[in-house]
Amino acid sequence: MITLSPLRWGKPYESLDFTNVVHFDTGEPIAKIGNVGGGIVGRDMRLAHKAREALLQLTPADLIDKCKIAAKLFETGTLSVGDSQQTVDDFVHQQSASTGLPEHMCRSNMQKNSFVLSNMDQILDCLTRGLDLSILSRGYGEEGRGVTVSFQSQTPVLGAVLPNNSPGVHTLWLPAIPLQVGLALKPGSQEPWTPYRMVSAFIEAGVPAEAFGLYPGGHDAGGAIMTKTPRSMIFGSAQTVAQHAGNPKVQAHGPGFSKILIADDVVDQWESFLDVMVESVLSNSGRSCINCSGIWASRHTKEIAQAIAERIGPVDVTPPSDPEAKLAAFTVPAMATGTHAMVQQDLAESGVEDMTAAFGEKLIERDHCAYLRPMVVHADSPDRQVASKEYMFPFVSVVQCPEKDMLNRIGPTLVGTVLTRNESLIEAAGACVEIDRLNIGPIATNRLNWLQPHEGNIIDFLFRSRAYQIAEIS
Amino acid sequence: MSNAETSVSPEVAQRAADAKDRLNEHTLKTVHWHFSDETGSPFWLQKKSELNFDPLKDVKGFDDLKKFPHFEDEWLRGGPVNRWVPKGHAGKPTYVFETGGTTGIPKSRVVLEDHWKDYELFSDTLPDEYFPRNSNWLMLGPSGPRRLRLAVEHLAQHRGGICFCIDLDPRWVVKLIKKGWMEHLEEYKKHCIDQAVTVLTAGHDIKCMFATPKLLESLGEALEEKGTSLPEVGITGIFSGGTEFTPQWTKFCVEELLGGSPEEGGVYMTPTYGNTLMGLACSKPVTAADGYKISYYAPQPRAVTEVVSFDDYDQVVGYGETGRVKLYTLTDEFFVPGFMERDEGEREAPFNTYPWDGVSGVRPFHELASATTVGVY
Numbered sequence: 001m002i003t004l005s006p007l008r009w010g011k012p013y014e015s016l017d018f019t020n021v022v023h024f025d026t027g028e029p030i031a032k033i034g035n036v037g038g039g040i041v042g043r044d045m046r047l048a049h050k051a052r053e054a055l056l057q058l059t060p061a062d063l064i065d066k067c068k069i070a071a072k073l074f075e076t077g078t079l080s081v082g083d084s085q086q087t088v089d090d091f092v093h094q095q096s097a098s099t100g101l102p103e104h105m106c107r108s109n110m111q112k113n114s115f116v117l118s119n120m121d122q123i124l125d126c127l128t129r130g131l132d133l134s135i136l137s138r139g140y141g142e143e144g145r146g147v148t149v150s151f152q153s154q155t156p157v158l159g160a161v162l163p164n165n166s167p168g169v170h171t172l173w174l175p176a177i178p179l180q181v182g183l184a185l186k187p188g189s190q191e192p193w194t195p196y197r198m199v200s201a202f203i204e205a206g207v208p209a210e211a212f213g214l215y216p217g218g219h220d221a222g223g224a225i226m227t228k229t230p231r232s233m234i235f236g237s238a239q240t241v242a243q244h245a246g247n248p249k250v251q252a253h254g255p256g257f258s259k260i261l262i263a264d265d266v267v268d269q270w271e272s273f274l275d276v277m278v279e280s281v282l283s284n285s286g287r288s289c290i291n292c293s294g295i296w297a298s299r300h301t302k303e304i305a306q307a308i309a310e311r312i313g314p315v316d317v318t319p320p321s322d323p324e325a326k327l328a329a330f331t332v333p334a335m336a337t338g339t340h341a342m343v344q345q346d347l348a349e350s351g352v353e354d355m356t357a358a359f360g361e362k363l364i365e366r367d368h369c370a371y372l373r374p375m376v377v378h379a380d381s382p383d384r385q386v387a388s389k390e391y392m393f394p395f396v397s398v399v400q401c402p403e404k405d406m407l408n409r410i411g412p413t414l415v416g417t418v419l420t421r422n423e424s425l426i427e428a429a430g431a432c433v434e435i436d437r438l439n440i441g442p443i444a445t446n447r448l449n450w451l452q453p454h455e456g457n458i459i460d461f462l463f464r465s466r467a468y469q470i471a472e473i474s
Numbered sequence: 475m476s477n478a479e480t481s482v483s484p485e486v487a488q489r490a491a492d493a494k495d496r497l498n499e500h501t502l503k504t505v506h507w508h509f510s511d512e513t514g515s516p517f518w519l520q521k522k523s524e525l526n527f528d529p530l531k532d533v534k535g536f537d538d539l540k541k542f543p544h545f546e547d548e549w550l551r552g553g554p555v556n557r558w559v560p561k562g563h564a565g566k567p568t569y570v571f572e573t574g575g576t577t578g579i580p581k582s583r584v585v586l587e588d589h590w591k592d593y594e595l596f597s598d599t600l601p602d603e604y605f606p607r608n609s610n611w612l613m614l615g616p617s618g619p620r621r622l623r624l625a626v627e628h629l630a631q632h633r634g635g636i637c638f639c640i641d642l643d644p645r646w647v648v649k650l651i652k653k654g655w656m657e658h659l660e661e662y663k664k665h666c667i668d669q670a671v672t673v674l675t676a677g678h679d680i681k682c683m684f685a686t687p688k689l690l691e692s693l694g695e696a697l698e699e700k701g702t703s704l705p706e707v708g709i710t711g712i713f714s715g716g717t718e719f720t721p722q723w724t725k726f727c728v729e730e731l732l733g734g735s736p737e738e739g740g741v742y743m744t745p746t747y748g749n750t751l752m753g754l755a756c757s758k759p760v761t762a763a764d765g766y767k768i769s770y771y772a773p774q775p776r777a778v779t780e781v782v783s784f785d786d787y788d789q790v791v792g793y794g795e796t797g798r799v800k801l802y803t804l805t806d807e808f809f810v811p812g813f814m815e816r817d818e819g820e821r822e823a824p825f826n827t828y829p830w831d832g833v834s835g836v837r838p839f840h841e842l843a844s845a846t847t848v849g850v851y
Contacts, residue, residue, distance in 0.1 A: 016766060017722035039691040039726050046698070227660060243654050 002031045002094070004082040004192055006216055007199065008044050009051060009182075010209025019189060019216070024100040024331040025320075027368040031082070031094065033192055035217040038224030041184070044213055045157075045228035051182025052156035054208035060133035063178040064121045069205035070198070071118035075110060079200040086197060095193040096320045099165045100329030100369060103320050105284055109167040113194065116171040116450050120178050126451040127175070127459050136459075137180055140468040150468030151459075157182035157213070158462065159229030161222040161236075162195060164188035165331065165392075168288055169235055169253065170198060171450065175458050177207055184213040184229055186222045190331055226250065231462055251461055255390045256289030256414030258445040261429075262297040262304075263420030264403045270300050271307065273419055273442055277396075278311045280417070280445040282374065285328035286394030290415050292445045293390040295398045296382075296406050305355040305378040305398035312374040312394055313359030327393070329369040336363060336370035339391050343375065346386040353378045355398075382409040407432045414455065415445040481793075482823050489829035493774060497830070498535035500775035501804055505533045508809040513562030517549070518809060520557075536778070539802060540788045542811035547751065550581035558584045560806065571621035573750045576648040580619070583750050588776075588807045589625040592753035594632055595773050596713075596746070599756045604742035605711035608634035609681035614670050614689050615716055616644045621750050622716065626684045638678060640669040642689075663689075667696045674707045681708055686716040687723055690743075694731035705733055705740050715746035715754075718837060721766035728766070735762065746770075747836055751810055752777045752801045758825070758832070770836065771828035778802040781821035781833050787814055790831075793823045798839055816842050 006013040015034030023030050055063065073079060078087045086094075088110070095106045116123065124133060131151075135141035140150035158176040162185060163169060176183055187195045199212045215221045226232050233251040234240060241254035260277055262270060280292035295304060318325045330336035340363040347354050355376045356362070364371040374394035379387045387399045388411055401409060407428055410416070416435035419442060420426060426440055436455055439445070448454065482490065508518045509529040522529060527541050550558075555570055563586055571589075572580040611630035617623045623639055630637035650659040670693050674680055685693060690712065697703050704712075714727075724745065733739030747770040748754035755770040755777070772779040781797040783789040791797040799817045803810035818839045822832035 015722055016725055017720055035722065037691075037723055037726065039695070039723070040730070042691075042695050043698075043730060223656070227656075239654075243656070 001029055002082045002084045002086075003034070004031060004187075004196055004216065005034045006036045006040070007212055007214040008040070009047060009213055010203070010211070013040070021098045021190060021192070022368075023097045024329050024369045025097075025366060030097050031192070033187075033189070033216045036215050036221055037217060038220040041213075041215050041217075041221050041224035042228050044215075045184065045224070048155075048157040048182060048184065048229065050156075051184075051211045051213070052153070052180060054210040055177065055180040055182060056137065057208065058180075060124075060137055060178050060180065063180065063207065064124070064133075066202070066205040066207050067117045067120040067174075067178055070201040070207070071114045073204050074117065074198055074201040075114035077201065077204070079197055079204060081193075081196050081200050086200075091193055091197055095167060095191065098190045098193070098331070099167065100331045101165070101167065101285065101287075101320070102318075102322065102325030102328060104323050104325065105328065106167060108284075109194075112168055113170050113174070113198065117174055119450065120175065123450055124175060124178060124459075127453060127457055133178070136463060148468050148470060150466050151463040152466050153181065154462060154464055155181060155230035157184045157229055159184045159186075159225040159232030161186045161225055161232070161234040162188045162191070163235035164190040165328075166235065166287060167191055167194050168284065170194045172233065172253070172454060172458070174198070176462070177202060177211065179459075179462060181462055182211040182213070184215065184225055184232075186215050186217065186225050189216070192216060251456055253289065253455060256291070257294065257388070257390050257410075257412050258290050258292050258415035258417075259294040259296060259410055259413050260292050260417045260419065260445065261406050261410070262295065263418065263422050263425050264298055265422050266419050267297050267300055270297065270304050274307055274311070276417070276442045276444045277304070277308055281308065281376075281396045282312050282315070282326060282394045283444070283446045285326060286374070287328055287392050288446065289390075290446045290448060291394070292396055292415075292417075294387060294410070295396055296401050296410065297398070298401060298403050301380075301398045301400040302355075302378055305353075305376050308396065308398070309355040309359070309376040312376065313356040315374050315394070317364050317371045317373070327371050327373065329366075329371055330392070331369055333365060333368070333370040335392070336372050337365070339372060339393070342389075343377075343391065343395070346384075346389060347377065349384055349386070351380040352384050352386050352397075407434070410434055415439065415448075417441075417443055417445050482825075486824050486826055486829055489826070490824040493824070493829045494536070497775040497778065501536045501539065502534065504804040504806065504809060505529050505539075507562060507806050508560065511561075513560055515560045515809075516557040536802075539811040544787065545810045545813040547581050547813060550583060551579045553582075555582050555584060558582075558808070563807065569621075569624070570619070571750050572619040576645045576652075581750075583621075583808065585621065586807050588753065588805050589621050590628045590632075591805075592748075592773060592776070593625045593629040595776075596754050596756060597629055597632055600633075600711065600713070600744070601742060603710075604736060605633065605682045610635045610678055611637040612670060612673055612680050612683040612685075613637050613639045614642075614666070614683060614685040614693060616642050616686075618643055620644075622684070625754075629684075630682070633682075635682070638673045638680065640666055640673070642666050663692055664696075667692050671696055671700070674709070675702075679708070682711040682713075683709055684713050684715075687714055687719055687727070688717065690714055690727065691723075691731065694727075703733070704731060710741055712741065712743040713746055714743060715748060719745045719747070719768055720837070721760075721768060724760055724766040724768060725762070728760075728762070747833075749801075749815075751808075751813060752779075752803050755779060755832075756828075758827075767834060768836070769822045769832045769834040771822075771830065771832040772801075774828075774830045776803070776805050778804070778830070779833050780831060781819060784818075787812075791821050793821050796820050796835075799833055799836065815839075 017035045018032045020029040021031040092106045096103045241252040244250040244252040315326045372393040379399045382401045386397045413435045415437045417439040418429045508514045569585045613626040627637040732741040736742040745757045755772045758769040780800040799815040801813045819833040819836040
């Protein structure tokens with residue numbers, strides 16, 4: 001069994017407090033993680049400047065080169081992870097075993113992380129709008145228009161309280177390293193695998209080990225990361241996001257409530273968008289914030305819901321090693337039963353219909369885990385409670401709503417795919433502040449272009465543009 | 475896997491047998507006090523009529539306490555509080571200490587001198603080298619209607635010192651956590667720590683202190699941010715408790731906050747386990763060589779801890795095995811014939827200093843763990 005120890009600015013720490021990571025289906029321990037408390041985190045954060053100082057010894061260009069090496073190592077190499085040597089297959093088995101994600105989805109998330117890392121130069125070029133990265137490194141410089149520009153780093157390290165079961169989100173903190181900002185990460189208790197392997201790949205690629213802190217632990221450790229780092233990100237529920245709303249020190253990532261809006265000018269050809277809708281709902285077992293939880297149209301909504309139901313309703317539980325597996329397990333069975341109960345409550349409202357009712361029982365309970373099979377519901381109005389729901393399995397509500405009301409009624413929408421050629425609607429969607437990532441045309445909500453910012457630009461989060469005037473002393 | 479002590483030498487076995495004899499004798503005396511019409515409290519005299527046995531005749535030793543129904547701390551909510559005062563102590567100055575009460579009615583326990591006696595016994599376990607006689611103390615823990623503040627103050631006075639205290643309302647802390655007001659929580663913690671730092675740096679010659687683990691951690695951090703440390707401000711002896719105490723936290727505290735073992739860093743820290751019902755259990759000395767293992771031993775015969783089976787609370791588990799912690803309080807002020815504590819741990823064997831059962835690895839009882847809120851304190 002692999003043992004993962006906390007990492008304190010590159011040095012492994014021998015904890016006396018361990019948590020077992022267990023196989024979702026058998027309950028067998030597969031790893032043990034050494035935990036630390038908030039005191040250790042707080043103590044280390046007082047030395048966070050050393051992480052940045054170590055990174056500043058290398059240029060951003062050097063670090064981008066090392067990111068590319070790390071990408072390859074992460075995706076193909078055998079790496080030292082904890083007290084073991086971990087192959088790619090080990091990683092995939094371990095991640096699937098603890099998160100309940102099918103193995104092919106683990107591989108896909110691995111490729112996504114590797115892709116972002118290996119294309120870091122382009123990503124940073126886009127996120128900085130072509131800024132010479134040495135200006136970020138030095139703090140100021142000449143951009144080419146005869147004007148000094150200055151971007152001041154707001155933190156020596158980026159803190160992150162990482163999620164338990166979403167291996168895809170790690171792309172968000174990867175740019176910190178080439179931006180010469182250290183990392184203080186609290187790995188999720190069921191998904192320590194990506195941060196541990198990624199940090200190992202970075203170090204193996206030549207990034208200074210002093211730049212990395214890995215602090216597994218409870219709320220205490222997470223809370224310390226949030227309060228002791230000047231910039232941090234957290235992944236959690238809508239409640240977590242609300243708790244940090246308006247706090248410039250924290251980037252909170254929660255449910256996405258991503259949606260597809262089908263406008264009146266194209267809704268009669270809805271069948272041509274069926275593949276986009278199915279992929280948006282079903283990919284990654286519906287577990288991501290970028291999965292579509294609502295499809296809105298003014299007409300044909302029942303037919304749309306029925307057609308999606310026929311495509312995803314039959315999807316059933318298969319072993320995680322099945323390359324065609326579509327469903328991830330709920331590793332905490334109570335989450336599945338609780339979610340199922342909430343859906344039943346949604347369905348009890350008049351005007352809401354389960355379009356997947358004919359495809360059998362949705363809640364599949366096992367000894368140590370549970371599954372929820374895909375569901376499509378139809379809501380005859382945005383007033384129905386289910387129209388604003390998002391669940392951690394393939395679940396979508398198809399909502400009947402007049403086009404003129406859509407943008408006013410959709411609420412927060414991480415990814416909004418708007419299907420229309422109507423210029424005035426395109427303009428209105430562009431101005432709608434409820435939508436974060438806007439897709440115009442048939443783009444599945446899960447298909448992100450990594451050259452674009454996600455829930456805020458990390459450059460703006462980590463650096464502050466400010467005045468910097470220079471005069472010679474005579 | 476447990477690393478509890480499971481073996482007992484013949485000498486310790488003999489001492490344990492002697493201790494059990496004293497416990498049996500003490501139990502008999504205590505039960506007679508609480509169930510005699512002349513000396514018992516109104517509460518227990520009323521309860522006596524509900525029992526299907528006669529405590530005065532049928533309790534002949536400690537094991538007979540299992541005839542009583544388990545003590546329910548819910549009985550302690552609401553009044554009249556006087557029903558808990560034994561008639562034998564009527565008219566004497568009486569304290570009431572509270573526990574819980576963030577919402578609703580708190581649990582109340584009356585005390586006359588138990589808190590003094592418990593802490594005087596505890597005082598005997600403190601090494602004078604690190605808890606020097608006549609030195610002053612800081613009490614950095616919950617104040618208000620809690621036993622701890624007065625008990626620590628008495629401990630300081632008993633050892634010839636004067637105790638400085640801070641204000642800390644744990645009920646407000648729990649409310650802040652439940653409301654999710656984490657910024658307020660941080661500010662309140664800072665407010666408490668600021669008071670402690672002020673006292674410690676004001677030239678009062680404070681060498682000893684009580685602090686809960688979280689407050690000790692925050693105090694150490696605050697001092698280090700000011701460029702000093704607990705040893706540097708003169709602290710040499712700390713007793714800590716009040717919330718869960720883990721070997722990992724102890725390792726962090728000793729190795730990083732206190733600069734190493736007492737011999738290396740000059741500060742001795744001892745964990746304690748207790749509550750308003752029972753009093754204070756001492757810890758076996760905690761060392762790095764022993765993996766910072768923490769084993770608690772109740773002040774028998776005034777109080778007893780057992781580790782009992784999760785399935786049968788009257789069945790003690792084997793040495794090294796895991797079970798729920800069961801407490802007994804057997805003083806002339808308060809009688810608890812078996813209370814199921816909200817903790818679990820491993821049963822520890824007697825040893826020379828404490829020739830009776832102990833408990834190690836104490837942590838929240840797994841069935842109730844998610845409901846436990848530990849905040850600033």
